[in-house]
Amino acid sequence: MVKYPTGSLSNYTSDHTDLFKLKNNHHKKNIVFSDRGMSLEQQINESNQYYLMQNIAVVHKKPTPIQIVKVDYPKRSRAVIKEAYFRQASTTDYNGVYKGYYLDFEAKETRNRTSFPLKNFHEHQIIHLDQCLQQDGICFTIIRFVSLNRYFITPASFIIHAWNDKSKKSLTLSEIESNSYEIKSGFRPTLPYLDIVDKFILDRK
Amino acid sequence: MVKYPTGSLSNYTSDHTDLFKLKNNHHKKNIVFSDRGMSLEQQINESNQYYLMQNIAVVHKKPTPIQIVKVDYPKRSRAVIKEAYFRQASTTDYNGVYKGYYLDFEAKETRNRTSFPLKNFHEHQIIHLDQCLQQDGICFTIIRFVSLNRYFITPASFIIHAWNDKSKKSLTLSEIESNSYEIKSGFRPTLPYLDIVDKFILDRK
Numbered sequence: 001m002v003k004y005p006t007g008s009l010s011n012y013t014s015d016h017t018d019l020f021k022l023k024n025n026h027h028k029k030n031i032v033f034s035d036r037g038m039s040l041e042q043q044i045n046e047s048n049q050y051y052l053m054q055n056i057a058v059v060h061k062k063p064t065p066i067q068i069v070k071v072d073y074p075k076r077s078r079a080v081i082k083e084a085y086f087r088q089a090s091t092t093d094y095n096g097v098y099k100g101y102y103l104d105f106e107a108k109e110t111r112n113r114t115s116f117p118l119k120n121f122h123e124h125q126i127i128h129l130d131q132c133l134q135q136d137g138i139c140f141t142i143i144r145f146v147s148l149n150r151y152f153i154t155p156a157s158f159i160i161h162a163w164n165d166k167s168k169k170s171l172t173l174s175e176i177e178s179n180s181y182e183i184k185s186g187f188r189p190t191l192p193y194l195d196i197v198d199k200f201i202l203d204r205k
Numbered sequence: 206m207v208k209y210p211t212g213s214l215s216n217y218t219s220d221h222t223d224l225f226k227l228k229n230n231h232h233k234k235n236i237v238f239s240d241r242g243m244s245l246e247q248q249i250n251e252s253n254q255y256y257l258m259q260n261i262a263v264v265h266k267k268p269t270p271i272q273i274v275k276v277d278y279p280k281r282s283r284a285v286i287k288e289a290y291f292r293q294a295s296t297t298d299y300n301g302v303y304k305g306y307y308l309d310f311e312a313k314e315t316r317n318r319t320s321f322p323l324k325n326f327h328e329h330q331i332i333h334l335d336q337c338l339q340q341d342g343i344c345f346t347i348i349r350f351v352s353l354n355r356y357f358i359t360p361a362s363f364i365i366h367a368w369n370d371k372s373k374k375s376l377t378l379s380e381i382e383s384n385s386y387e388i389k390s391g392f393r394p395t396l397p398y399l400d401i402v403d404k405f406i407l408d409r410k
Binding site for chain 2: 086101134
């Protein structure tokens with residue numbers, strides 16, 4: 001049992017894993033240094049941190065909801081949760097505020113090269129995006145094709161439409177290309193998705 | 206050790222406690238049935254549920270951030286978290302979207318009758334409210350004076366100003382009265398705070 005008494009565990013991905021990936025990628029051709037073997041979640045979190053520090057936007061990842069059953073309060077030490085369960089979330093992972101706009105999005109990655117399986121979404125995420133759209137939020141998904149090193153901002157309206165088509169099991173890459181905005185990965189921030197959100201907001205008007 | 210294998214634990218307050226309070230309040234004078242011995246958090250959650258069902262707004266309480274250290278995956282049973290710790294939140298408890306506006310607020314209650322101690326706020330809450338204000342969010346606190354059965358929507362700008370005045374330890378009730386909007390508790394929803402948010406939005410323009 002490994003104990004991490006302080007610091008964040010960032011959802012089971014230790015920094016050592018990433019360092020390892022980086023080292024092993026080092027001699028490969030066409031290496032893109034900007035994403036440094038990071039997961040999409042890490043890229044978004046790092047970008048949100050940058051946007052926050054620069055007073056550009058306030059976007060946070062929501063914590064995973066946990067149902068706590070048993071907590072110990074040891075003397076002279078902080079509380080330890082001894083029994084708890086993962087609960088179903090009722091929203092998407094990210095929301096926040098940018099220039100007065102409410103942003104709400106879900107981030108998904110796939111190793112597929114030609115399509116994005118819709119089963120990557122949970123029904124509660126689709127319902128939540130639809131509810132936020134009705135309140136005039138800026139709602140979208142960030143889809144990363146890992147093997148292609150491509151990132152898309154796909155409007156929630158398109159995702160909801162496809163989800164409701166029961167005969168549809170996945171979105172082809174070309175469907176995504178023609179219904180999304182592509183994000184080019186950057187350096188500061190790692191994933192400059194707000195540049196693309198600006199375009200999305202303009203087109204929406 | 207009591208096990209709650211399914212259902213929500215709603216922050217250590219079991220429904221039995223509330224039922225018990227209700228029974229015991231039953232013979233008291235001036236009983237306000239609308240709040241049924243609920244905590245402010247329960248009143249807001251119930252109101253948010255109502256607003257969501259009626260397609261009026263999408264506001265959720267953020268889960269408490271937890272740092273997970275050890276998880277067991279028993280066969281034929283769901284994952285059990287065996288060691289975890291509470292983490293410091295970096296935001297307020299509530300945010301969401303209403304008619305295109307980004308809402309962000311913190312809820313606080315006091316048993317005091319004449320003032321509200323500022324130590325009820327944590328620094329990270331003040332910083333977060335300030336960051337969201339800079340992005341043009343609708344930012345406020347809901348303050349409940351439990352003994353007076355009064356509820357106020359106090360703009361974040363006023364709270365931040367008071368917090369930054371190091372000589373100030375608390376807000377007097379009359380300061381809150383003259384810098385806030387009072388919410389009258391209702392039946393549907395329990396705490397109709399969005400009626401007041403409408404006024405706040407109008408005055409803000």
